[in-house]
Amino acid sequence: MVSGNxxxxxxxxxxxxxxxxxxxxxxxxxxVDDSPMIRKLHDMYLKKFGLKVQVAExxxxxxxxxxxxxxxxxxxxxxxxxxxxxxxxxxxxxTMGVTSMxxxxxxLDSPNEKQxxxxxxxxxxxxxxxxxxxxxxxxxxxxxxxxKN
Amino acid sequence: MAGTTVSEQLKKYIQSMHDQGxxxxxxxxxxxxxxxENPGFVxxxxxxxxxxxxxxxxxxxxxxxxxxxxxxxxxxxxxxLKGSSSSIGGERMALACRxxxxxxxxxxxxxxxxxxxxxxxxxxxxxxxxxxxSQMERSIIVAQEQDPNVPSAx
Numbered sequence: 001m002v003s004g005n006x007x008x009x010x011x012x013x014x015x016x017x018x019x020x021x022x023x024x025x026x027x028x029x030x031x032v033d034d035s036p037m038i039r040k041l042h043d044m045y046l047k048k049f050g051l052k053v054q055v056a057e058x059x060x061x062x063x064x065x066x067x068x069x070x071x072x073x074x075x076x077x078x079x080x081x082x083x084x085x086x087x088x089x090x091x092x093x094x095t096m097g098v099t100s101m102x103x104x105x106x107x108l109d110s111p112n113e114k115q116x117x118x119x120x121x122x123x124x125x126x127x128x129x130x131x132x133x134x135x136x137x138x139x140x141x142x143x144x145x146x147x148k149n
Numbered sequence: 150m151a152g153t154t155v156s157e158q159l160k161k162y163i164q165s166m167h168d169q170g171x172x173x174x175x176x177x178x179x180x181x182x183x184x185x186e187n188p189g190f191v192x193x194x195x196x197x198x199x200x201x202x203x204x205x206x207x208x209x210x211x212x213x214x215x216x217x218x219x220x221x222x223x224x225x226x227x228x229x230l231k232g233s234s235s236s237i238g239g240e241r242m243a244l245a246c247r248x249x250x251x252x253x254x255x256x257x258x259x260x261x262x263x264x265x266x267x268x269x270x271x272x273x274x275x276x277x278x279x280x281x282x283s284q285m286e287r288s289i290i291v292a293q294e295q296d297p298n299v300p301s302a303x
Contacts, residue, residue: 035201035229035232035233036197036201037194037197037198037201037233037236037237038232038233038236040193040194040197041179041182041194041236044182044187044190045182048182078232080225080228080229106232107228107231107232107235108228109247109250128232128235128236129175129178129232129235129236131175131178132178132181
């Protein structure tokens with residue numbers, strides 16, 4: 001399930017694994033999820049693509065990181081988390097002026113809940129679990145965005 | 150060689166779990182993340198999943214046994230279980246979690262109780278499957294430590 005601006009997995013191009021890793025060496029990713037297992041899985045998926053990964057256990061930790069001056073190219077944001085959920089954290093980050101790509105990753109079923117999460121300021125939304133195809137797509141879009149800036 | 154035999158057994162076992170619908174392709178994605186730097190990755194994820202699932206099921210049991218059910222809290226734990234079971238490839242368990250979520254949305258305690266029992270059965274089947282996989286993975290790692298020429302499982 002992919003939602004977002006001009007989301008299309010048909011735009012994937014074939015690259016060697018080494019090319020992909022080399023292209024992504026400077027990209028920093030923040031994984032925000034209260035599940036240690038999900039954080040571990042996403043960390044491994046992303047490192048396979050050569051990305052630098054940091055993790056946060058809830059939305060407040062993610063927001064605090066930005067308050068203290070951290071910056072990330074990509075944020076993978078879970079929805080349901082204690083203390084501050086993903087929707088609230090996304091709104092807060094956008095209010096702060098954060099322009100990182102924010103991708104919602106959640107197992108929500110309700111279309112209304114998904115829409116509300118997207119409207120909080122996500123660039124894309126994926127249903128859990130994230131796959132390597134999803135990550136390839138995200139990185140393609142991220143590289144396009146970075147090339148425009 | 151013992152390690153090769155266990156590797157082949159592991160592949161066949163995983164395929165049989167696919168055929169029975171206990172596991173789906175997401176488990177294969179998890180397994181594909183295992184490499185020489187993290188030879189115990191699959192075992193680690195299985196352990197994390199089991200720990201989280203046991204805790205969530207215990208919480209669900211307490212909530213469903215309450216005279217007045219807090220459906221909002223129920224939904225929170227069901228959502229957590231759905232996410233973790235689908236992430237590890239527990240197809241049937243994830244489906245049961247989706248059905249349980251629907252019963253929670255309808256605030257139907259009786260349905261919740263019935264579906265919860267079914268979900269626990271699916272969890273037990275999944276846990277047994279994952280335990281077998283963990284044991285085989287451990288055997289392969291031990292065999293490789295004893296003989297580095299033994300091919301890995303990844």
